[in-house]
Amino acid sequence: MIKGEWQWRLRCKVLSLSFSPSNTPHSMSLLNHSCDPNCVIVFEGYQLLLRSVRDIQIGEELTISYIESLMTTSERQKQLMRQYCFECDCLLCQNQEKDAEKLDGEEHVWKEVKDVVNEVRYPKSKEEWEQVLARCQNLLSSNRGRLPDTNIYQLKMLDCAMDACINLECWEEALYYGSRTLGPYRLYYPGFHPLRAVQLMRVGKLQYSQDMFPQALETLKQAYNIMKVTHGTDHSLMQALLEIKEQCEAIMRMQ
Ligand SMILES: [Zn+2]
Numbered sequence: 001m002i003k004g005e006w007q008w009r010l011r012c013k014v015l016s017l018s019f020s021p022s023n024t025p026h027s028m029s030l031l032n033h034s035c036d037p038n039c040v041i042v043f044e045g046y047q048l049l050l051r052s053v054r055d056i057q058i059g060e061e062l063t064i065s066y067i068e069s070l071m072t073t074s075e076r077q078k079q080l081m082r083q084y085c086f087e088c089d090c091l092l093c094q095n096q097e098k099d100a101e102k103l104d105g106e107e108h109v110w111k112e113v114k115d116v117v118n119e120v121r122y123p124k125s126k127e128e129w130e131q132v133l134a135r136c137q138n139l140l141s142s143n144r145g146r147l148p149d150t151n152i153y154q155l156k157m158l159d160c161a162m163d164a165c166i167n168l169e170c171w172e173e174a175l176y177y178g179s180r181t182l183g184p185y186r187l188y189y190p191g192f193h194p195l196r197a198v199q200l201m202r203v204g205k206l207q208y209s210q211d212m213f214p215q216a217l218e219t220l221k222q223a224y225n226i227m228k229v230t231h232g233t234d235h236s237l238m239q240a241l242l243e244i245k246e247q248c249e250a251i252m253r254m255q
Helices: 026-030 073-084 091-095 107-119 126-142 152-167 171-188 194-209 213-230 236-254
Strands: 007-011 039-044 047-052
Touching (some): 107 126, 171 194
């Protein structure tokens, strides 16, 4: 079975608009967990799609991740035990892979960032978004040079700052934070991962909106190459991506 060429559709009772491992419906828990799975789940309206993201041999077990990836091995183990009552012994857990990079930087600095990131609840008003952004800006500037963007809490803070800027329509600043997330996303979501495809698409759209057409096209192409495997060419997000990519190509032809 070749990656991206197989998917299984299931109708959901609950509408979920974004990929969220913590929302994995119980029916999908029939599949075993791996922190490095060969399948992913994406939503399309009321439908849940299970898609292969690796070539899978006959008889090979299909796996998905029940939890998010931006955690150290011990945090993943704790969450899996608390929520699903088992201990994961996948290769990533055995090798504690990327744990050192995830917690790189001064410990007292990232612990403060971790606390702030964990405190943020989805803001409901412009004023709340402004408060969130101010907090992120403060910490990001005071921690400059002390915390690499690959530190998972720093990365979550950059994501948070990007979201706040998009909500407040500060496009240039949103692109600045978004661009900084792409390297760490490549590190933590290697291969074909829906979150990386979506992040590339968001950054590509920001580049497009700021007339950075060659850069936007390059970013959108990267998003396309991942999304055709993680979402498939029929997915509505893919249609939206193709539309903006074509607009970008048309503008570049005219220049
Ligand atoms: Zn594992």
